Amino acid sequence: MIEVDNLTKKFGSKTAVDHLSFSVRKGEVLGFLGPNGAGKSTTMRMVTGFLPPTHGDARICGISVVDKPAEAKRRIGYLPESAPLYNEMTVTGFLRFAADVRGLSGNTKNDAVERAIETCFLQSVAYQSIDTLSKGYRHRTCLAQSLLHDPEVLILDEPTDGLDPNQKHEVRQLIRRLGQEKAILFSTHILEEVEAACSRAVIVDRGRIVVDGTPAELLEKSGTGSLTDLFRQVTTLDTAEDTTEDAA
Amino acid sequence: MNSVWTIFKRELSSYFSQPIAYAIIVVFIITSLGLTFSFGNFFEFGDASLRYSFFYWHPWILMFLAPALGMRMWSEELREGTVELLGTYPISMWSIIAGKYLAAIVVWTIAILLTFPIWITVNWLGEPDNIAIISGYLGSILVCCTFIAITMLVSAFTRDQVVCLIVSFLVCTGTVLIGFDDVTRVAQQVASPDVADAMTSIGVLSHHGSLHGGAVRIQDLVWFASIILASLLGTSAILSAKRA
Numbered sequence A: 001m002i003e004v005d006n007l008t009k010k011f012g013s014k015t016a017v018d019h020l021s022f023s024v025r026k027g028e029v030l031g032f033l034g035p036n037g038a039g040k041s042t043t044m045r046m047v048t049g050f051l052p053p054t055h056g057d058a059r060i061c062g063i064s065v066v067d068k069p070a071e072a073k074r075r076i077g078y079l080p081e082s083a084p085l086y087n088e089m090t091v092t093g094f095l096r097f098a099a100d101v102r103g104l105s106g107n108t109k110n111d112a113v114e115r116a117i118e119t120c121f122l123q124s125v126a127y128q129s130i131d132t133l134s135k136g137y138r139h140r141t142c143l144a145q146s147l148l149h150d151p152e153v154l155i156l157d158e159p160t161d162g163l164d165p166n167q168k169h170e171v172r173q174l175i176r177r178l179g180q181e182k183a184i185l186f187s188t189h190i191l192e193e194v195e196a197a198c199s200r201a202v203i204v205d206r207g208r209i210v211v212d213g214t215p216a217e218l219l220e221k222s223g224t225g226s227l228t229d230l231f232r233q234v235t236t237l238d239t240a241e242d243t244t245e246d247a248a
Numbered sequence B: 001m002n003s004v005w006t007i008f009k010r011e012l013s014s015y016f017s018q019p020i021a022y023a024i025i026v027v028f029i030i031t032s033l034g035l036t037f038s039f040g041n042f043f044e045f046g047d048a049s050l051r052y053s054f055f056y057w058h059p060w061i062l063m064f065l066a067p068a069l070g071m072r073m074w075s076e077e078l079r080e081g082t083v084e085l086l087g088t089y090p091i092s093m094w095s096i097i098a099g100k101y102l103a104a105i106v107v108w109t110i111a112i113l114l115t116f117p118i119w120i121t122v123n124w125l126g127e128p129d130n131i132a133i134i135s136g137y138l139g140s141i142l143v144c145c146t147f148i149a150i151t152m153l154v155s156a157f158t159r160d161q162v163v164c165l166i167v168s169f170l171v172c173t174g175t176v177l178i179g180f181d182d183v184t185r186v187a188q189q190v191a192s193p194d195v196a197d198a199m200t201s202i203g204v205l206s207h208h209g210s211l212h213g214g215a216v217r218i219q220d221l222v223w224f225a226s227i228i229l230a231s232l233l234g235t236s237a238i239l240s241a242k243r244a
C-alpha cells in the first residue's frame, strides 16, 4: 500500500534522504527507527506529499504522490512530528475543520469526529481551547485529526512522543489494532515499541536503510538480544555532519 | 470550491475569536472618522461627496492597518507548522490562498462599510452625489484588497509576524508615497515630467483618487487587479519554492 521507490531529498548540498526504498503492505506496521537527523521525518514529509522529492517517488495504494498528489493524499492520515494545531480553535472545532477539509459532511462528519475523540481519549477536553491543552493532549488531538477519514494508510511521526505511560500503552494498542487492516508507517525513538507494535522495522542512518527485518530478526541480528545494542552498532553518532561524498 | 469555503470559514472565525478583527475595525473607524472631522475639515468645506474629507485619507490609514490584520496570514502557519497539515490535506494550494485572502477581505469590507453613519449624515445634511460615494467606497475596498494581497505575499516569506508587519508596511507606504504630489513634484524637478507621470501612475493614489472622485475607469480596475493577481501568484510561488 505504501511503496517508496528510490526516494531522495537534498537540501542544498546536504542529502537528507538517500535513495530510500521500502514498502508497507496492508496489515503491516512498519517501525521507522534511526538517530536524530537520520531523515525519518523528511521521508515521511515526502511520502505525504508535503515535500517534493529530489528524486524518486512514493506510491500510496498504487497512486503516485508526485503525479497525483490530491488522490494520494486522500488515502493518507498523517501526524506531523511537531503535532501542529490551530491554537485559537477548540478541539472539536479543529476536528470538524479537518473533517470538512477531508470532504466529510453531515452525519458522517459528526460520527467521524465523535469516533476520533473517543479513540484518542479526548472527551474531557473536547470543548477546551487548544492553546490551553497540555502537550500530551495536543499530541492526541493531532493524532485524532489523522484518523478522521479512516484512511487506508497512516503515517505517524513519533506518535507516542510526550505521552504518559498509560497513553503510550493505549496508542501502541491503537496502532496494533488499526494495523490489522491498514498500512502504517510510524517513527519512534523508543525501541520497546518495535516489539510492542510493529510487524517489521527498519533502521535508517544518514538517509539510508541499514537494517530491515521483523522484530525477531532484529533481535537475532543484534547478537545480544538487545535492540539498543543493534541500534548503536549500525548507526553513527553525528548524522548532522556533512559527508563529503554526498556533497560531491 | 468547497475547500475554499472551508478555509474561508476557519480563517474568518479565527479573526473573530481573537481580539484582532475587533481591534482593527474599531481603530479604522476611529481614525477615518477622526481625520474627517479634524484635518479633513468636513464642516468647513461642506464636502458632501466625502471626497476630500473622508475617502482621501483611506490609503494613508490602510497602509498601516492592512498589514496589521494580514501579517498573520502565512507567518503564523509557518511558525506553528500548521502549513504541514494544510500541505498534506487533499486540497490545492490555490484554494487555501483564496480562502485566506477572502476572509481578510471580508473583515476589511466590514470595517470600511461600518463607517456608513457618515454617509447617512451627509445625506441628512445635504444632497450628496451618492453614486460618487459608492464609487469612493469601492475605491477604498480595492486599495485594501491590494494592500492585503501585498501583505499576504510578504507573510509567505517569513515566519516572523513582526518582520512581516514592518516589511509590508514599508511596501504599502511605498506604493502610496510614490504617487504623492510632494514626491512627484520633486521627481519632476530632479528628473523629468515623464518620470513624475510614471510615478503617479504606478502609485496607488491616482487610481484611488479617480474612484473617490466618482469615476470608475477601466485602467484603474486593471491596475488593482494586476497587483492583486501578481501578489497572489507570487505567494503561491514562494510557498512551493520554500518546500523544494
Ligand SMILES: Nc1ncnc2c1ncn2[C@@H]1O[C@H](COP(=O)(O)OP(=O)(O)OP(=O)(O)O)[C@@H](O)[C@H]1O
Binding pocket: A011, A014, A016, A034, A035, A036, A037, A038, A039, A040, A041, A042, A043, A081, A239, A240
Ligand atoms: N528544510 C530543511 N532545510 C535544510 N535541512 C533540513 C531541512 N529539513 C531537514 N533538514 C535536515 O535533514 C536531515 C534529516 O532531518 P529529519 O528531520 O528528517 O531527521 P529525523 O530522522 O526525523 O530526526 P529526529 O529523530 O530528530 O526527528 C537533518 O540533518 C536536518 O537538519
Ligand SMILES: [Mg+2]
Binding pocket: A040, A041, A042, A081, A157
Ligand atoms: Mg523527525
